[in-house]
Amino acid sequence: MSKDKTSKEPKLKSMEEPLVKFKNVQKSYDGEILVVKDFNLDVAPGEFVTMLGPSGSGKTTCLMMLAGFEPTTNGTIYLKGKPINNVPPHKRGIGMVFQNYALFPHMTVAENLSFPLEVRKMGKTEREAKVNRALDMVQLGEFGQRRPMQLSGGQQQRVAVARSLVFDPDLVLMDEPLGALDKNLREQMQYEIKHLHESLGLTVVYVTHDQTEALTMSNRIAVFNDGVVLQCSSPEDLYEKPENSFVANFIGENNRLMGTVEAIKGNIATVKTDSGDVVVATKVNVGKVGDRATLSLRPERIIVAPKKGKTPNTYSAKVEELIYHGDHIRTRFSVCGHDDFIVKIPNSIDNVDLKKGKQVDIGWMSEDCLALDG
Amino acid sequence: MSDTSITNSQELLLTNDGVPLKVSLRKSLRRTKIRSFLLILPPLLFLLLMFVTPIGSLLSRSVDDIAINKVFPQTFAQYELWEDKSQLPSEEMFAAVVNDIRVTIKVKDDEGIDIGKNLLGRSGTRMTYEYSGWKSLISKTIKSALKVDKKSKEEVKPFIWEAPFKDKMIKRDKRWAKVEFWQSLGAMKDPYTMGYYLNAVDLKFDANKNIIQKEEYLKIYNTIWIRTLQVSLMVTIFCLLLAYPVAYLLATLPMKTSNLLMICVLMPFWTSLLVRIVAWMIMLQQNGVVNDTLMYILPCFEGMVNLPFFGATNIDLCFSDEDRLPMMYNFTGTIIVMTQVLLPFMILPIYSVMKGIPPSYMKAAQNLGATPTRAFIRVYMPQSVPGIGAGCILVFIVAIGYYITPELVGGKDGIMIGNFVAREMQRTLNWGLAAAMGAILLAAVLVLYWAYDRLIGLDNLKMG
Structure with missing residues (x-):
């Protein structure tokens, strides 16, 4: 995790002992397939780390190993410097928000919140005070006597968060907690969780397959695919400086051109696309000359009808489709033998009048074009 | 809008x-x-x-007494006028009985066939339920009233049809002088009667239609009612104890294993009830598999041992032939076999409820700091209550009216009310009593349902 140099929070010190440490963790359910292959991750106190990846990539398995519901097949997980492989879940003291909240339906909201305190043998008055404080924290003060089923999805979500925090755990895990909510509520809850994280100084390990959610909330994101972490860095780095084509493709929208490396000169790689066009790109993750490479281009970094000589890469493209999106016009070009090349054109007055079928030049800077593994 | x-x-x-x-x-x-x-x-x-x-x-x-009221209307009318019921009734009442018999004997049905004798016979049967001997008394009286002259084949006007009747009838059969016979009419004089229900719980009407206890030697049903409840309750409890872990396994084991287990649970369902009961007979009888195994495995030690604190003690640890456990043709047999037979009725509803409890609840409880045992008791068990309720109600209801198992393995002290219903239907033909017992069973079940609704709520009931 050497790329961790752009933490958003100034209070995070890389020298501090990590709260959670995964060391060479491997996991297999059947002894034939490794679901998690050599997972390493340090989570600093106060950090919000998201494990992001498509379903089946092993991110939830890692979370379950951390919570103690799945044993690790190999490797060690440390919590506050102590290995916890053999500590049962109820002794780990980790708060968790489950995917479907797992609020106990036979208890009231207050009883749900009081449960973790009860099993810790806390006195009644102290319990009540803590429950009320936790409920107020999620703006559900007057809902204590309701049953979870009588609450809306968003309210249940908040109760689940409150329950995971009520016993002041060092660490809170969240397993796709917003998956069941509609879009507006999801966005609102993202901010609420983020604010709770900031105001309470929580350490959160969050699992999601929604990249927007990950980008909005996290200090750091670990992108999973097929049991391997492909990149673990801040949201900005992940978007701006993807280290491989999977990350580039998975985070945000992305145009891909396939080709072969022609020449490498310092930081610059020259790639000949399969259609024969030559592209000058920034070298990120390509081997030697003659290797296959993927060129990654963000749709908002493409310049339509650039002034002559402004862009090192300029090609003639044909407009295939125009989709009106309000703030921008999503345009599909065919260029460099690729007919699904998306360009986001801001909806401003001085933009060129594009029509379907029209031939137009498009170009991009070599910094905006990343040459990644093929 | x-x-x-x-x-x-x-x-x-x-x-x-x-x-x-x-x-x-x-x-x-x-x-x-x-x-x-x-x-x-x-x-x-x-x-x-x-x-x-x-x-x-x-x-x-179970309440119908119309038939007898049609046959003896005058008698019952006279009964109302009978003042001192500890004394024999007056001549008018004797005359009324004779008149009623005389009228009824001539009744023909729509096709002109005599049915009078039949009607009187059935009335006699009904009256015997109230006081035994009525049937033969009535038929004897009819016989003497219907003397036919052997030569002319004509009906002889019998002596008995001439007033005054009282002395003649008593002379003909002394039982007419027994006041108990007359008193027993009181229980039948209304077209609708509670008599059968009273009979079913060892009560009866006295001559003035007050409810009183039956004579001690005639009481049989109360013990049976209590035993029926006892058996049903015990079977329900044993079923619950056995079914709960099985249902939990079924609900939590991986698909492949749980399917196999499910087949084992359902296998008895596909086997004939009779076969299962007979199999238990082989297992549990005096020389059955269980007793033989006990004989074989239990240690046999006899002799003097010097124990600390007790000194020399004679110890007899032998399981000999006299020690063979009586487990068949008694209460124990009924309990064991019924528990096995009804077990699926408990497993299936509990299983279906448990199947619906997401495993994340247990995980959440443990995550919040509860030990697995505590999580199970506080979080899992309360949520399986609807299944427990459904299973218990189902087993109890089926058990309370069970017939075949106690009939075959119950012996004398394992027999239940269902067997008595069958007996009344088939042997004594007292359908009224059988119907009353059935109605009481039905009422018991309804009361149970009501109580369940009050305590847990019927909308929580999940039958599977």
């Missing part, structure tokens, strides 16, 4: 055409209502025909 209805100032919603919205809504829903009613009509009729009618007719038998 705005294009189909307009809200006017009186808050009465009207449609565009000015028709009240409610009327319009009813009209538009009428077709659907009629159609859905027609759809449920066949099952409704079936239910009416196959369920409500037979139960209704059986229940009406």
Whole structure:
């Protein structure tokens, strides 16, 4: 995790002992397939780390190993410097928000919140005070006597968060907690969780397959695919400086051109696309000359009808489709033998009048074009 | 909304055409209502025909005393006038009995066939339920009233048909002088009677229609009722204890294993009840598998041992032939076999409820700091209550009216009320009593249902 140099929070010190440490963790359910292959991750106190990846990539398995519901097949997980492989879940003291909240339906909201305190043998008055404080924290003060089923999805979500925090755990895990909510509520809850994280100084390990959610909330994101972490860095780095084509493709929208490396000169790689066009790109993750490479281009970094000589890469493209999106016009070009090349054109007055079928030049800077593994 | 209805100032919603919205809504829903009613009509009729009618007719038998009231109307009218019921009734009452018999004996049905004798015979049977001996007394009296001259083949006017009757009848059969016979008429004088129900709980009417205890030697049913409840309750408890872990395993094991286990649970369902019971007989009888195994495995030690604190003690640890456990043809046998037979009725509803409890609840509870045991008791078990309730109700209801198992393995002290219902139906032909017992069983089940609704709520009941 050497790329961790752009933490958003100034209070995070890389020298501090990590709260959670995964060391060479491997996991297999059947002894034939490794679901998690050599997972390493340090989570600093106060950090919000998201494990992001498509379903089946092993991110939830890692979370379950951390919570103690799945044993690790190999490797060690440390919590506050102590290995916890053999500590049962109820002794780990980790708060968790489950995917479907797992609020106990036979208890009231207050009883749900009081449960973790009860099993810790806390006195009644102290319990009540803590429950009320936790409920107020999620703006559900007057809902204590309701049953979870009588609450809306968003309210249940908040109760689940409150329950995971009520016993002041060092660490809170969240397993796709917003998956069941509609879009507006999801966005609102993202901010609420983020604010709770900031105001309470929580350490959160969050699992999601929604990249927007990950980008909005996290200090750091670990992108999973097929049991391997492909990149673990801040949201900005992940978007701006993807280290491989999977990350580039998975985070945000992305145009891909396939080709072969022609020449490498310092930081610059020259790639000949399969259609024969030559592209000058920034070298990120390509081997030697003659290797296959993927060129990654963000749709908002493409310049339509650039002034002559402004862009090192300029090609003639044909407009295939125009989709009106309000703030921008999503345009599909065919260029460099690729007919699904998306360009986001801001909806401003001085933009060129594009029509379907029209031939137009498009170009991009070599910094905006990343040459990644093929 | 705005294009189909307009809200006017009186808050009465009207449609565009000015028709009240409610009327319009009813009209538009009428077709659907009629159609859905027609759809449920066949099952409704079936239910009416196959369920409500037979139960209704059986229940009406438990209170019906119309037949005898048609045969002895004058007698019962005289009974009302009989003042001192500890003394023999007056001549008028004897005359009324004779008159009633005389009228009834001539009754013919629509096709002209004599049915009078039949009617009197049935009345005699009915009267015997109240006081034994009535049937033979009536038939003897009829016989002497219907003397036929052997030569002329004509009916002889019998001596008994001439007033005064009292002395003649007593002379003919001394039982007419027994006041108990006359007193027993009191229980039958109304067209609807509670007599059968009283009989079913060892009570009866006295001559003045007061409810009193039956004589001690005639009491049989109360013990049986108590035993029936005892057996049902114990079977329910044992079923619950055995079924709960099995259901939990079924619900939590991986698919492959749980399917195999499910087949094991359902196997008895596919086996004939009789076969299962006979198998238990082989297992549990005196020289059965269980006793033989006990004989074989239990240690046999006999002799003097010097124990600390007790000194020299004679110890007999032998399991000999006299120690063989009686487990068949008694209470124990009934309990064991019924528990096995009814076990699936408990497992299946509990299983179906447990299947619906997401494993994340247990995980959440442990995550919050509860030990697995505590999580199970505080979080899992309360959520399986609807299944426990359904299973218990199901098993209890089936058990309370069980017949075949106690009949075969119950012996003398394992027999239940269901066996008595069958006995009344088949042997003594006292359908009224059988119906009354059935009605009491039904009422018990309904009360149970009501209590369950009060305590747990019927909407929590999940039958699977």
